[in-house]
Every structure is written in structure tokens, then in C-alpha cells.
Amino acid sequence: MRETATATLPEAWGVLPAVLAVALVGVGLGLVVASVDRAVLAGRTRGAVLEPLREGARLLLEQRRTTLAPDRLLWRLGCVAVPVLALLSLAVVPVGGRTLWSTSADLVWFNAMEALLWAAIWLVGWGPNAFHALAGGYRFLAQGLAYELPLMFALVTVGVAAGSLRTTDVLAAQDGLWFVVTMPVAFAVFVASAAAFAFWGPFAAPTSADIAGGVTSELSGVDRLLVEAGRGVFLGATAAMAAALFLGGDSGPWLPGPLWQLLKTLAVVTALVWVGRRLPVLRPDRTVEVGWMVLVPLTLVQALVVAVLVLSGFYA
Amino acid sequence: MDLIGRLRSWALARPRVLLVDAPGTTGLRWSLEAELDRRGWTHAVSPAQADLVVILGEPGPQLAHAVDVVWSQVPAPRHRMYVRDGVDVAVALDRGVQDLLGRAGSSAREVGRPPPASFLGSDDGGHEGMDHGGGHEGHHMHHGGEVAGLPMAMTGPDRDGLELDVLKVSLGPVHPGWPTGLVLRAELQGDVLAGADLSWIDAESVSEVGPSLDARQSALDHLARFLVVAGWPTAARDARRARDGLRSEEHARRTAAQRLAEEVTGKVLGSRTLAWAIAGAGRSQRDRGTSSAHPVLGRLRHWCDLAVGRDSANPPTPSLQDLAASLEGTEIGTARLIVASLGLDPVTSQRVPESAGA
Numbered sequence: 001m002r003e004t005a006t007a008t009l010p011e012a013w014g015v016l017p018a019v020l021a022v023a024l025v026g027v028g029l030g031l032v033v034a035s036v037d038r039a040v041l042a043g044r045t046r047g048a049v050l051e052p053l054r055e056g057a058r059l060l061l062e063q064r065r066t067t068l069a070p071d072r073l074l075w076r077l078g079c080v081a082v083p084v085l086a087l088l089s090l091a092v093v094p095v096g097g098r099t100l101w102s103t104s105a106d107l108v109w110f111n112a113m114e115a116l117l118w119a120a121i122w123l124v125g126w127g128p129n130a131f132h133a134l135a136g137g138y139r140f141l142a143q144g145l146a147y148e149l150p151l152m153f154a155l156v157t158v159g160v161a162a163g164s165l166r167t168t169d170v171l172a173a174q175d176g177l178w179f180v181v182t183m184p185v186a187f188a189v190f191v192a193s194a195a196a197f198a199f200w201g202p203f204a205a206p207t208s209a210d211i212a213g214g215v216t217s218e219l220s221g222v223d224r225l226l227v228e229a230g231r232g233v234f235l236g237a238t239a240a241m242a243a244a245l246f247l248g249g250d251s252g253p254w255l256p257g258p259l260w261q262l263l264k265t266l267a268v269v270t271a272l273v274w275v276g277r278r279l280p281v282l283r284p285d286r287t288v289e290v291g292w293m294v295l296v297p298l299t300l301v302q303a304l305v306v307a308v309l310v311l312s313g314f315y316a
Numbered sequence: 317m318d319l320i321g322r323l324r325s326w327a328l329a330r331p332r333v334l335l336v337d338a339p340g341t342t343g344l345r346w347s348l349e350a351e352l353d354r355r356g357w358t359h360a361v362s363p364a365q366a367d368l369v370v371i372l373g374e375p376g377p378q379l380a381h382a383v384d385v386v387w388s389q390v391p392a393p394r395h396r397m398y399v400r401d402g403v404d405v406a407v408a409l410d411r412g413v414q415d416l417l418g419r420a421g422s423s424a425r426e427v428g429r430p431p432p433a434s435f436l437g438s439d440d441g442g443h444e445g446m447d448h449g450g451g452h453e454g455h456h457m458h459h460g461g462e463v464a465g466l467p468m469a470m471t472g473p474d475r476d477g478l479e480l481d482v483l484k485v486s487l488g489p490v491h492p493g494w495p496t497g498l499v500l501r502a503e504l505q506g507d508v509l510a511g512a513d514l515s516w517i518d519a520e521s522v523s524e525v526g527p528s529l530d531a532r533q534s535a536l537d538h539l540a541r542f543l544v545v546a547g548w549p550t551a552a553r554d555a556r557r558a559r560d561g562l563r564s565e566e567h568a569r570r571t572a573a574q575r576l577a578e579e580v581t582g583k584v585l586g587s588r589t590l591a592w593a594i595a596g597a598g599r600s601q602r603d604r605g606t607s608s609a610h611p612v613l614g615r616l617r618h619w620c621d622l623a624v625g626r627d628s629a630n631p632p633t634p635s636l637q638d639l640a641a642s643l644e645g646t647e648i649g650t651a652r653l654i655v656a657s658l659g660l661d662p663v664t665s666q667r668v669p670e671s672a673g674a
Contacts, residue, residue, distance in 0.1 A: 044356075058328060210545045
């Protein structure tokens with residue numbers, strides 16, 4: 001019934017238009033996240049769409065900050081890597097039912113981009129040779145270790161149910177029933193992890209005000225723009241991925257598929273920002289404990305339940 | 317105006333502001349923060365983020381020096397402005413953004429930015445407060461030698477007995493959410509503080525008595541500043557709005573502010589996540605298990621009670637020496653929470669002229 005399921009975007013549109021389209025979708029998603037975030041933070045919707053653009057223009061006009069004896073190469077490399085990794089993770093997120101890049105291990109690719117983000121953020125913290133940035137880097141590593149395993153198990157659960165690690169196969173497997181119904185824990189963990197690896201909201205400890213902005217404390221100009229944009233694109237890409245993996249992607253009655261996917265993605269973004277901004281920043285030493293002691297067992301049980309359902313032929 | 321000029325003035329219309337409040341300018345700071353919130357301008361949390369540095373009142377010599385260091389770290393286009401008491405803050409900010417635009421538009425390159433290394437070495441108390449520049453101020457020589465005039469960090473046993481790098485750092489005197497003028501010098505291993513030492517700068521020149529402030533507004537202000545440090549910007553914004561509303565002449569605004577104050581304190585006190593995040597912070601070994609087992613939480617309740625007009629016994633403010641002792645072995649974020657919960661102010665708080673070591 002889904003005859004285009006295995007075709008990729010470049011096969012359908014050509015390589016260059018497909019890459020451009022996905023990059024545009026990524027920037028668009030990032031803008032959506034920034035706008036919603038701005039509206040919730042300022043407590044008003046007026047100017048929420050324009051403000052992130054203004055912020056970007058302001059940063060483009062700004063001088064780049066240099067510090068005493070920085071590790072310039074690794075610092076700049078880390079800054080560039082954040083948005084690049086965000087866009088690369090978007091390559092396996094279905095846009096209009098197709099992905100830019102399709103392998104037999106899409107979910108692993110998505111996860112690998114987040115794992116590489118550790119290195120990128122650590123370098124951004126390490127580079128300027130300043131202690132607040134370094135402390136932010138430490139926090140990100142501790143937090144990253146704690147959320148990575150639950151996130152992996154959440155992705156594995158999806159893969160088990162679909163019998164494939166290809167995102168288009170996951171979409172096809174949800175024809176009867178959205179995965180969120182049988183795996184609510186995996187869905188919640190996936191969305192929370194999105195906030196964690198985008199160091200945003202309650203998981204913003206690596207960039208929080210108590211360490212003067214942490215890893216971003218010494219960033220200005222285009223460097224800050226890259227990191228902030230990368231963070232927005234990551235959040236947007238993960239919301240789109242959550243819509244695809246758990247909420248049936250582009251399936252839905254009456255409306256065309258891409259519109260459904262957009263609506264679901266917007267719903268995930270809005271819910272994430274609305275809930276996230278109602279909470280204070282969680283201290284990493286506390287979240288790490290929850291990650292290891294609560295989330296790892298919970299996601300394992302979730303994977304077990306789904307595996308039993310698969311064996312009993314529930315998803316067939 | 318040409319296209320580039322238009323774009324520039326659009327982009328810089330809402331600059332990020334770094335506030336430096338000289339002692340005794342609390343009322344002025346409230347007016348300015350209210351105006352910033354009204355305009356939707358955001359506060360910078362570090363000099364690298366700032367476009368506009370606004371200095372309130374007359375800084376003493378050491379604070380003025382610290383402002384110079386902060387200024388050296390602000391990327392261009394940048395503008396520094398002084399706001400004195402009795403000035404219309406809206407007019408001052410309008411002029412500030414015009415001046416910022418003028419500087420951004422002028423083709424002349426800015427001259428006279430001192431190299432960061434020039435602030436090293438002169439140990440007169442002011443500059444050391446700045447942690448944003450060369451953060452690794454290891455004063456102890458290590459066989460690793462020097463990098464760009466900075467000695468390499470030495471290693472030492474940490475609280476768990478591991479050999480870790482020791483960084484000499486100092487926090488303040490200018491630091492968002494931090495009492496302006498307070499300087500914390502300590503050794504840092506990872507993100508754990510040791511050998512903390514606290515002192516006020518310009519201690520001789522500051523008058524002890526400031527203008528009297530409304531207790532409820534002060535409590536809301538302390539609450540807002542604490543919430544910024546605790547990383548809860550929406551609640552901090554509501555606390556500031558309630559504070560500003562209570563200063564209004566209109567009855568309707570004051571009643572609305574009263575409601576908002578009750579709402580935000582209810583939210584803060586009811587938040588399990590916040591209680592979970594800050595529980596145990598500031599607890600010393602000897603009062604484990606007693607009523608003062610959660611001093612930061614207790615302080616927070618105190619500010620919340622005052623904010624809605626309930627009577628609340630003032631918990632004793634520890635001396636800088638005791639405070640420094642309680643910071644021993646804490647993580648840097650916890651230390652910030654402890655200091656923020658006290659609502660320290662050089663003007664009204666007990667001050668010891670000499671620095672208090674731990």
C-alpha cells in the first residue's frame with residue numbers, strides 16, 4: 001500500500017534539491033522551536049516569530065569573542081559540528097514519507113549523531129580556556145552518559161516492534177496502530193532525551209545561568225549563532241522523529257500526509273516547550289541518578305513488553 | 317537610510333543588556349529591569365553575550381576596575397552607559413540603543429581593546445573577580461610550564477582522594493544573579509569548590525545604610541534573582557512582574573500584582589522538582605537531620621512568605637566567614653544557589669571590612 005516507502009528523497013527529486021529541501025526543513029523546524037520557546041519565555045506571542053530572526057541577524061553583526069590562550073581549532077570545530085550534526089540527524093527523518101538517506105540502520109545513524117554531539121559540546125566547553133565553559137562541558141558529559149542508554153533502549157524498542165531499523169519501515173509498521181499506544185515510556189524517554197541532548201529547558205544545566213551560560217558563556221557572533229541554531233534544529237528534528245517513530249508519521253484521515261506530519265511535529269514541539277518551561281533546571285547530579293536507577297530499568301521493561309508482544313504476533 | 321543600515325538598526329533594536337548595579341542602587345535596578353521586561357530585551361548572562369553594559373549609580377574604584385575588565389570582554393558592536401538615580405530609564409535606554417547603533421555604523425575600527433593578558437598579574441583585588449577571561453588562573457607553578465603567561469594548573473587530591481587538576485578561580489564581583497561587589501576566591505577541582513574565601517570589594521567606601529525598600533518588593537526581588545540562578549526563567553519573570561506591579565500607583569495593577577505574587581510563590585513552593593533539585597544544598601555536617609537540614613529551601617520559604625505579606629521570622633544571615641565555610645566541598649552550582657538564597661547586599665548586610673577566609 002505504501003509503494004514509495006523505500007524510495008529516498010534524492011531518488012525522487014534529485015540529490016541537490018533533496019539536500020536543500022531537508023536543510024530548509026531543518027532550519028524551519030529550528031525556527032519553529034525558537035519561536036515557540038520565545039513565546040513561552042516572554043509570556044506573549046507578539047513578535048515571537050520575528051525575534052529569533054532578529055537574534056540571528058544581531059549575532060551575524062557581532063564580533064567573535066577570543067579568550068586568552070584558547071584551543072582555537074577544536075573550539076571552532078565544535079561550534080560548526082553542532083548544526084552539522086543536527087542536519088545530519090535530520091537525514092533519516094522522513095519528510096513527506098521519504099528520507100534523504102536510507103540505510104538498513106537509520107535508527108543507529110540517528111543515535112550516532114547524538115553521540116557525536118557529546119564530542120562537539122565538550123569541545124565547545126573546552127576550547128575557550130575558561131572555567132565556566134569547562135564546567136558546562138563536564139555537566140554535559142555526565143548528563144549525556146545518563147540519558148544515552150535510556151534513549152538507545154527507546155530506539156531499540158521501536159526497532160524491535162517494526163522488525164527493522166529503517167525509518168520508512170517503522171512508518172509502514174504503524175499502519176494499524178501508532179507505536180505510542182504500546183510504548184508510552186519509550187516515547188516519553190525519547191522526547192525527554194531530545195531536550196537533554198539539546199541541553200534545553202530542564203536539562204539546560206550545561207548552559208545554565210549559574211555558570212554564566214556554561215559551554216556558551218564565551219561564545220559570541222557567528223559561533224553562538226551556530227550553536228543556538230544547531231540546538232533548535234536538533235530539537236525540531238527530534239520532534240519530527242518522535243512524530244514519525246511513535247505517532248504514525250504522515251498517516252491520518254482527510255488531510256494530506258505531509259500536513260499531518262507537520263501538525264504532529266508542531267504538537268510535539270509545543271508540548272515539549274510548554275512542559276519544559278514549567279520546570280526549573282534539573283541539577284545533573286540528580287538527573288544522572290534518575291537516568292541510571294529509574295529510566296534504564298523502565299526502558300528495559302518497555303523493550304521486554306514490546307518483545308513479548310512481537311512474539312505473540314501483536315504487530316503482525 | 318541604506319539597506320544595510322536599516323538591517324543593522326532592526327537587528328540591534330533589542331540589545332542584550334548586562335547590568336552592573338553599584339551598591340545602594342536597588343530601586344534604580346528595579347526600574348530598569350521593569351523597563352527591560354516591558355520592552356522584551358533579554359539579560360546577558362556573560363560579557364560575551366552582551367551588547368549594552370549598563371552601570372547603575374557610582375561604582376567605587378575596585379568595581380570600576382572590574383567593569384573595565386568586563387568591558388574588555390564584550391564583543392563589538394558594544395556600548396557602555398551610566399544611569400544615575402532620578403533619570404528616566406526609558407529615555408536612557410533609548411539613547412543607549414541609539415549610541416550602540418552609532419558605534420555599529422561608524423566605519424572606524426574600535427581601538428584600545430586591551431589584550432586579555434594585560435589584566436593578569438596586577439593583584440589589586442578588582443580584576444581577580446573576573447572569571448570570564450583567562451579562567452585558569454593557576455598561580456602555583458607546575459613543571460608543565462606556562463601557556464600565554466598563564467601557569468599550567470597543578471594537580472592535587474580532591475574530596476574523594478583522586479588526583480585532579482586544581483584551578484584557582486574567582487567569581488564576581490560582576491556576575492548576573494550574583495551580589496555585585498562580592499568576590500569568591502577558591503580552588504576548583506572539576507566543579508567542586510575548596511578553600512573558599514569571600515569578601516566585598518570597595519568595603520571602605522560603601523555607606524552602610526541604603527534607601528529603605530518595601531519588604532514585599534525586596535522579597536520578590538530576592539526570589540526572582542534566586543530563580544534566575546536556579547534556572548527557572550518563567551517563574552523569575554513572574555516574580556519580577558509582581559514586584560514591579562506592587563510599585564505601581566494604580567490600585568488595579570497593585571491588586572493584579574498581589575495575585576501574581578501569590579500565584580508565583582504558590583508555584584515555587586509547590587514545585588517538587590525545585591525542592592528536589594535544591595534539597596540539602598547548604599547543609600553542613602553538624603545540622604544534618606535537624607530543622608535547618610535544608611537551609612536553602614528554608615530561605616526560599618521565607619522569601620515566599622514575605623512576598624505575599626505573611627509574617628516570617630528573619631532567619632539569621634551567616635557571616636561571610638561561616639558562609640565561606642559552608643561552601644567548602646560544594647559543587648559550583650550549589651554554591652551559587654546558597655549565595656543566591658541569602659539575598660546578600662553590601663549596603664544592608666553585615667559586613668566585615670577585612671576578607672574572611674575559610
